[in-house]
Amino acid sequence: MGDKTITPAKGKKSVVLSGVAAGNTALCTVGRTGNDLSYRGYDILDFADKAEFEEVAHLLIHEKWPNSEELLNYKQKLQQLRTLPEPLKRVLEQIPATTHPMDVMRTGCAMLGALESEPEARETGVAREIGDRMIACFGSILLYWWHFSRSGNRIEVESPEESIGGHFLHLLHGQRPTASQVRAMHISLNLYAEHEFNASTFAARVVAGTDSDIHSAITGAIGALRGPKHGGANEAACEIQKRYASADEAEADIRARVGRKEIIIGFGHPVYTIGDPRNEMIKGVARSLSAEAGEMLMFDVAERLETVMWEMKKMFPNLDWFSAVSYHMLGVPTSLFTPIFIISRTTGWVAHVIEQRIDKKIIRPSAEYTGPENQLWKPVGERE
Amino acid sequence: MGDKTITPAKGKKSVVLSGVAAGNTALCTVGRTGNDLSYRGYDILDFADKAEFEEVAHLLIHEKWPNSEELLNYKQKLQQLRTLPEPLKRVLEQIPATTHPMDVMRTGCAMLGALESEPEARETGVAREIGDRMIACFGSILLYWWHFSRSGNRIEVESPEESIGGHFLHLLHGQRPTASQVRAMHISLNLYAEHEFNASTFAARVVAGTDSDIHSAITGAIGALRGPKHGGANEAACEIQKRYASADEAEADIRARVGRKEIIIGFGHPVYTIGDPRNEMIKGVARSLSAEAGEMLMFDVAERLETVMWEMKKMFPNLDWFSAVSYHMLGVPTSLFTPIFIISRTTGWVAHVIEQRIDKKIIRPSAEYTGPENQLWKPVGERE
Numbered sequence: 001m002g003d004k005t006i007t008p009a010k011g012k013k014s015v016v017l018s019g020v021a022a023g024n025t026a027l028c029t030v031g032r033t034g035n036d037l038s039y040r041g042y043d044i045l046d047f048a049d050k051a052e053f054e055e056v057a058h059l060l061i062h063e064k065w066p067n068s069e070e071l072l073n074y075k076q077k078l079q080q081l082r083t084l085p086e087p088l089k090r091v092l093e094q095i096p097a098t099t100h101p102m103d104v105m106r107t108g109c110a111m112l113g114a115l116e117s118e119p120e121a122r123e124t125g126v127a128r129e130i131g132d133r134m135i136a137c138f139g140s141i142l143l144y145w146w147h148f149s150r151s152g153n154r155i156e157v158e159s160p161e162e163s164i165g166g167h168f169l170h171l172l173h174g175q176r177p178t179a180s181q182v183r184a185m186h187i188s189l190n191l192y193a194e195h196e197f198n199a200s201t202f203a204a205r206v207v208a209g210t211d212s213d214i215h216s217a218i219t220g221a222i223g224a225l226r227g228p229k230h231g232g233a234n235e236a237a238c239e240i241q242k243r244y245a246s247a248d249e250a251e252a253d254i255r256a257r258v259g260r261k262e263i264i265i266g267f268g269h270p271v272y273t274i275g276d277p278r279n280e281m282i283k284g285v286a287r288s289l290s291a292e293a294g295e296m297l298m299f300d301v302a303e304r305l306e307t308v309m310w311e312m313k314k315m316f317p318n319l320d321w322f323s324a325v326s327y328h329m330l331g332v333p334t335s336l337f338t339p340i341f342i343i344s345r346t347t348g349w350v351a352h353v354i355e356q357r358i359d360k361k362i363i364r365p366s367a368e369y370t371g372p373e374n375q376l377w378k379p380v381g382e383r384e
Numbered sequence: 385m386g387d388k389t390i391t392p393a394k395g396k397k398s399v400v401l402s403g404v405a406a407g408n409t410a411l412c413t414v415g416r417t418g419n420d421l422s423y424r425g426y427d428i429l430d431f432a433d434k435a436e437f438e439e440v441a442h443l444l445i446h447e448k449w450p451n452s453e454e455l456l457n458y459k460q461k462l463q464q465l466r467t468l469p470e471p472l473k474r475v476l477e478q479i480p481a482t483t484h485p486m487d488v489m490r491t492g493c494a495m496l497g498a499l500e501s502e503p504e505a506r507e508t509g510v511a512r513e514i515g516d517r518m519i520a521c522f523g524s525i526l527l528y529w530w531h532f533s534r535s536g537n538r539i540e541v542e543s544p545e546e547s548i549g550g551h552f553l554h555l556l557h558g559q560r561p562t563a564s565q566v567r568a569m570h571i572s573l574n575l576y577a578e579h580e581f582n583a584s585t586f587a588a589r590v591v592a593g594t595d596s597d598i599h600s601a602i603t604g605a606i607g608a609l610r611g612p613k614h615g616g617a618n619e620a621a622c623e624i625q626k627r628y629a630s631a632d633e634a635e636a637d638i639r640a641r642v643g644r645k646e647i648i649i650g651f652g653h654p655v656y657t658i659g660d661p662r663n664e665m666i667k668g669v670a671r672s673l674s675a676e677a678g679e680m681l682m683f684d685v686a687e688r689l690e691t692v693m694w695e696m697k698k699m700f701p702n703l704d705w706f707s708a709v710s711y712h713m714l715g716v717p718t719s720l721f722t723p724i725f726i727i728s729r730t731t732g733w734v735a736h737v738i739e740q741r742i743d744k745k746i747i748r749p750s751a752e753y754t755g756p757e758n759q760l761w762k763p764v765g766e767r768e
Contacts, residue, residue: 203591
């Protein structure tokens with residue numbers, strides 16, 4: 001999921017505005033029966049392991065499933081949008097290797113908007129074009145910086161790959177991914193694409209509500225997704241799973257930690273009550289990638305902890321849990337997990353920005369005042 | 385004000401979550417009696433034209449009014465934080481002169497965080513230090529880019545000015561501002577510093593709620609402030625005021641526009657019902673700057689339109705209205721108005737980020753679903 005994985009402290013709500021409608025959406029329903037998720041009325045279980053990510057992106061950004069010809073055209077168009085303007089490359093070259101990759105994405109998106117600024121008219125068609133541009137080039141931004149900051153190499157940000165997920169793996173590893181790796185990326189990107197008013201999407205809508213530009217809205221969303229209580233959760237899950245030399249060791253340790261009331265990242269969800277509908281599908285991806293590689297340890301650890309957490313706490317894994325195994329088996333460094341989430345969720349963010357604009361509403365709640373009243377001001381010379 | 389200036393369309397609420405508490409704050413009360421504003425319990429009318437902006441920044445970021453010695457130390461500290469790291473300068477040099485200055489600020493803040501990233505621990509003391517860094521160097525960021533993109537000059541971002549407002553004017557004009565210009569900047573910055581859960585502050589809190597870093601939160605807030613329904617309003621106000629050759633011409637034209645039900649930016653406010661408590665003070669600033677310069681036209685136009693809008697619509701000017709006159713008389717180009725607002729409001733944003741972290745709450749509302757139900761998915765080959 002990545003939309004929050006911390007269990008609320010007893011007697012204190014850790015989620016604000018939970019259940020309070022902050023707007024309308026035709027994009028998503030989530031958790032109505034406890035474990036369901038749909039995009040524009042389509043159950044994710046019907047398509048997420050069958051459709052290519054570009055189909056889902058088209059559904060979210062362009063409001064319909066593409067037919068064969070439209071899909072072909074869309075993929076070709078996205079391929080042509082992978083290139084980066086030279087000033088953006090120069091900016092990425094200024095960012096050290098030690099910088100958090102989410103800071104790179106935040107800066108890259110902000111700079112993209114400084115170079116390819118949205119016109120003031122805020123036309124829906126233009127917003128869609130910018131959304132396409134973002135999902136096409138975000139992988140290029142990340143991996144141009146990744147290689148340059150580590151090796152000084154200015155990589156080509158073009159690749160022969162047809163898909164966004166394939167392009168990402170190609171730029172990362174410098175070679176063509178296998179068909180099953182590309183398929184794994186499609187499924188993962190499909191599952192992360194949209195999730196109603198989660199914190200990053202809501203941040204995008206708050207920004208868009210002021211009639212600001214779409215790069216500002218997506219930059220804000222990236223900043224929200226960066227938080228460990230949101231998108232950062234899959235990175236934390238990976239750290240847990242990599243910690244153990246066997247499933248037995250993992251079980252013993254986690255039982256002790258749960259006994260000490262430690263929070264285990266990757267379990268539970270504020271919106272789902274029964275289970276995360278995305279779990280079985282991403283678990284299947286994790287299993288088959290692990291089997292193909294002949295490396296079952298991390299999967300076994302993750303699966304054992306799934307059983308333990310259910311038995312001890314009746315908590316289910318969310319999408320982050322087996323996503324971590326999947327990305328690890330795709331050879332993706334842990335710190336690049338959340339940037340992949342960005343590429344996927346940008347489709348949902350862009351669609352929400354467009355909705356917020358059509359609604360023409362600014363989001364401006366109130367606050368409970370808890371501070372002092374009627375304080376007596378003194379000029380600086382009279383203060384103690 | 386800058387927190388929304390569009391009149392709601394009839395029968396449709398243009399503000400979402402209005403009156404719904406989305407958290408606690410000890411920072412601000414606004415509009416309780418229809419025209420009041422306090423920071424940490426201190427009425428702005430008591431101090432905003434007397435205190436230096438650094439005092440108000442200290443109140444908001446460091447939770448108390450500084451005494452004389454503390455103020456001196458704080459100002460010296462802020463002076464030392466004006467310098468920019470070389471990689472940030474290189475980034476700013478990549479941004480064209482045609483870019484919206486708010487895009488520059490968004491990119492500059494994002495890049496500052498890529499270079500001076502907040503440690504994961506999210507300590508309050510560290511957040512305060514970063515807040516000080518931001519208010520000290522944001523002017524440097526803006527004006528380094530401003531001059532380089534226009535003339536190719538790599539300006540010094542140090543100045544002998546004691547104050548943030550003075551530093552801004554010094555870098556902009558390349559010379560020492562007068563005492564009354566510095567005083568005008570203090571008052572303006574004081575009035576813009578904090579305004580409860582306005583859209584940009586709320587955006588910062590949504591980002592901070594995921595436990596993301598403070599640069600992400602402030603970058604998101606800058607993106608929200610950029611919108612013409614929020615911070616961008618003072619720029620729009622200026623365009624209106626500059627349009628006319630006399631107050632009579634302005635009155636005739638605005639009467640016609642109001643008759644056509646056009647919206648006049650700079651009037652009304654969703655939180656204040658009686659008036660904007662900041663108006664008289666900023667109007668005084670605008671008047672005295674205009675008198676000193678011997679150029680009363682823009683002030684006269686603005687004042688006449690204040691009378692007309694009250695007479696015709698019972699609408700009062702908000703802070704943006706006479707801020708526009710004031711900044712114009714300070715020789716600030718219109719496109720730099722909202723970046724000044726950033727420098728001021730960063731004090732409030734930082735304080736809100738700290739509050740949100742102490743609350744440990746993620747902000748995650750729900751949505752009303754308005755889309756189709758139970759759609760039948762077809763594979764791409766079967767679609768029309």
